[in-house]
Amino acid sequence: MTDPEFALSCPIPIRDYPRVLLAHGGGGRLMGDLIEKMFLGVFGDPELRRRHDSAVFAVPEGRLAFTTDSYVVSPLFFPGGDIGSLAVHGTVNDLAMSGARPLCLTAGFILEEGLPMETLWRVVRSMGEAARASEVRIVSGDTKVVERGKGDGVFLNTAGIGIVEAGGLVGPESIRAGDAILLSGDIGRHGMAILAVREGLEFETTIESDSAPVVAPVLALLGAGIEAHCLRDLTRGGLASALNELAVSSTLSFSIDEGCVPIREDVRAACEILGLDPFYVANEGRFVAFVPEKDADRALAILRSHPVAGDARRIGAVLAGPAGLVTLRSSIGAARVLDLLSGEQLPRIC
Amino acid sequence: MTDPEFALSCPIPIRDYPRVLLAHGGGGRLMGDLIEKMFLGVFGDPELRRRHDSAVFAVPEGRLAFTTDSYVVSPLFFPGGDIGSLAVHGTVNDLAMSGARPLCLTAGFILEEGLPMETLWRVVRSMGEAARASEVRIVSGDTKVVERGKGDGVFLNTAGIGIVEAGGLVGPESIRAGDAILLSGDIGRHGMAILAVREGLEFETTIESDSAPVVAPVLALLGAGIEAHCLRDLTRGGLASALNELAVSSTLSFSIDEGCVPIREDVRAACEILGLDPFYVANEGRFVAFVPEKDADRALAILRSHPVAGDARRIGAVLAGPAGLVTLRSSIGAARVLDLLSGEQLPRIC
Numbered sequence: 001m002t003d004p005e006f007a008l009s010c011p012i013p014i015r016d017y018p019r020v021l022l023a024h025g026g027g028g029r030l031m032g033d034l035i036e037k038m039f040l041g042v043f044g045d046p047e048l049r050r051r052h053d054s055a056v057f058a059v060p061e062g063r064l065a066f067t068t069d070s071y072v073v074s075p076l077f078f079p080g081g082d083i084g085s086l087a088v089h090g091t092v093n094d095l096a097m098s099g100a101r102p103l104c105l106t107a108g109f110i111l112e113e114g115l116p117m118e119t120l121w122r123v124v125r126s127m128g129e130a131a132r133a134s135e136v137r138i139v140s141g142d143t144k145v146v147e148r149g150k151g152d153g154v155f156l157n158t159a160g161i162g163i164v165e166a167g168g169l170v171g172p173e174s175i176r177a178g179d180a181i182l183l184s185g186d187i188g189r190h191g192m193a194i195l196a197v198r199e200g201l202e203f204e205t206t207i208e209s210d211s212a213p214v215v216a217p218v219l220a221l222l223g224a225g226i227e228a229h230c231l232r233d234l235t236r237g238g239l240a241s242a243l244n245e246l247a248v249s250s251t252l253s254f255s256i257d258e259g260c261v262p263i264r265e266d267v268r269a270a271c272e273i274l275g276l277d278p279f280y281v282a283n284e285g286r287f288v289a290f291v292p293e294k295d296a297d298r299a300l301a302i303l304r305s306h307p308v309a310g311d312a313r314r315i316g317a318v319l320a321g322p323a324g325l326v327t328l329r330s331s332i333g334a335a336r337v338l339d340l341l342s343g344e345q346l347p348r349i350c
Numbered sequence: 351m352t353d354p355e356f357a358l359s360c361p362i363p364i365r366d367y368p369r370v371l372l373a374h375g376g377g378g379r380l381m382g383d384l385i386e387k388m389f390l391g392v393f394g395d396p397e398l399r400r401r402h403d404s405a406v407f408a409v410p411e412g413r414l415a416f417t418t419d420s421y422v423v424s425p426l427f428f429p430g431g432d433i434g435s436l437a438v439h440g441t442v443n444d445l446a447m448s449g450a451r452p453l454c455l456t457a458g459f460i461l462e463e464g465l466p467m468e469t470l471w472r473v474v475r476s477m478g479e480a481a482r483a484s485e486v487r488i489v490s491g492d493t494k495v496v497e498r499g500k501g502d503g504v505f506l507n508t509a510g511i512g513i514v515e516a517g518g519l520v521g522p523e524s525i526r527a528g529d530a531i532l533l534s535g536d537i538g539r540h541g542m543a544i545l546a547v548r549e550g551l552e553f554e555t556t557i558e559s560d561s562a563p564v565v566a567p568v569l570a571l572l573g574a575g576i577e578a579h580c581l582r583d584l585t586r587g588g589l590a591s592a593l594n595e596l597a598v599s600s601t602l603s604f605s606i607d608e609g610c611v612p613i614r615e616d617v618r619a620a621c622e623i624l625g626l627d628p629f630y631v632a633n634e635g636r637f638v639a640f641v642p643e644k645d646a647d648r649a650l651a652i653l654r655s656h657p658v659a660g661d662a663r664r665i666g667a668v669l670a671g672p673a674g675l676v677t678l679r680s681s682i683g684a685a686r687v688l689d690l691l692s693g694e695q696l697p698r699i700c
Contacts, residue, residue: 066456
């Protein structure tokens with residue numbers, strides 16, 4: 001991981017501070033330096049520069065979306081991403097799922113004493129790049145340091161605010177029988193990318209996480225007047241858990257065509273070797289959209305015009321009942337219930 | 351800590367789940383139960399009940415304040431508070447310091463596998479009570495569980511949104527030479543309360559944390575038309591660090607009358623025994639207010655009419671220079687520079 005050239009770019013001299021100290025979270029000069037030189041340098045927002053207790057900004061009258069996620073992914077770096085970019089993508093995607101345009105984020109760092117300063121620098125840089133790519137400001141933050149052995153490198157929290165651009169309420173309560181269910185792309189990559197690194201598995205190709213912001217295709221749907229009844233990203237628990245939660249919340253039934261759900265060959269093979277079902281594996285750049293049948297084809301075309309949703313498919317439909325049931329139909333016509341797992345397949349996936 | 355009667359009130363049966371499992375953060379049925387029965391039961395907000403990715407609510411046109419803090423205090427419970435109430439007070443106070451009325455919070459839990467379920471229940475209950483007392487909604491949340499030995503019981507993050515009620519910009523940039531500096535009450539209690547528990551120290555009286563919401567006196571100041579130039583709560587690093595940061599940010603100089611700063615006898619004695627300076631010890635319910643000299647007496651009277659600021663005092667004045675200098679004048683007229691510490695006196699105080 002050490003790269004002398006990258007280390008030289010770190011605004012906290014690594015020769016003097018090779019590792020994070022408890023004092024970097026203590027409210028004194030060292031914490032001030034870390035905030036001023038590293039966080040403000042990278043995030044560069046005028047509200048952060050004010051160094052006051054809260055960011056303050058004007059909003060138009062309307063509806064706001066507000067959300068939070070903590071990130072404890074292990075390892076911190078994985079093919080296709082790291083905890084810094086994940087913490088931006090995860091939270092802007094949660095805002096987009098409410099039909100909102102992300103406006104700004106807060107960032108809360110919980111660092112473990114002894115964390116290499118170069119690692120923190122990598123995470124902060126990646127977070128800054130992801131925020132710029134997602135067109136979202138990081139306006140307020142907080143840094144805590146816990147003793148060695150009381151944390152695990154870096155835990156990150158982001159909270160986010162967005163302006164709702166959807167006309168109606170985007171959420172489980174708006175799903176209607178007859179709605180088409182669209183999926184924005186292939187599933188299972190994020191979870192398998194993490195697992196492959198964690199377990200030291202070698203496949204023919206490196207499976208890269210799908211971690212990405214999905215804001216653009218969502219705003220395009222809304223901008224085109226598509227009445228998105230519900231949007232849901234497919235994180236912990238994967239496609240199967242998201243569908244189950246929504247079927248329960250909406251008291252409707254979903255029928256899914258198994259053959260229409262795209263799964264890459266390498267992901268499928270890796271899942272088979274490990275005895276995992278890709279329908280339950282986490283994604284970080286995939287979502288389902290529930291739209292009226294009449295809008296389905298147009299919505300698909302809009303999604304496919306965005307690279308992050310280029311492989312979008314129609315995967316099923318909403319039925320009136322039985323409430324809470326998700327059925328998976330195979331290509332030969334057999335049907336099975338897609339149930340909710342009690343626990344999880346993989347811990348610390350996000 | 352175990353109390354059979356309290357344990358019986360826990361909505362997750364402690365006999366079945368005496369401790370938090372990794373699966374409680376896994377996105378499956380166990381996590382759903384924890385959210386549904388414990389978090390929704392206590393916080394009870396309709397937006398939480400929607401179980402969607404973000405909360406959505408209407409806001410009037412105007413200025414919003416947005417802030418975050420993570421809480422890693424150790425121990426989790428201390429005289430006068432716990433991590434749950436602290437996580438509410440800390441964040442609503444940060445909003446108040448920007449002249450804002452707190453509107454809603456998000457809550458992000460990072461739990462360590464093996465945490466007693468009763469402990470989590472205590473924290474969540476306390477958080478709910480503090481939110482109700484602070485008249486703030488908890489509208490969105492997130493739960494992660496890390497393996498045993500990779501966390502420390504409970505880490506909490508809260509982010510908050512408030513509506514700015516102050517006419518001008520409340521912050522370091524608005525401080526003016528000639529402003530009076532008011533302090534809302536005695537200092538040093540939170541830090542000494544934590545330290546006494548942590549080190550197993552016994553004093554004649556139990557020192558209780560000052561952890562409390564200071565929203566009411568701040569809104570009363572603003573409501574009475576007091577032009578609060580700057581407000582700052584005295585958390586990590588205490589009064590001395592807050593004053594130093596503000597003197598630097600405002601490029602002004604502060605002269606503080608040492609004898610006017612209230613410090614309780616038990617806090618002073620405990621600090622002396624431990625070789626700590628109470629000016630640097632953390633508070634969680636104290637703030638300084640910078641107001642025009644002409645408003646100072648009226649502002650003091652308003653603060654004192656609120657129990658949480660009942661012992662408010664005028665402690666000094668703002669001078670034109672030298673920029674960034676904070677001077678402490680003793681009762682016999684001697685002056686010394688109140689400097690910024692490089693690290694910290696006490697780790698994990700909040």
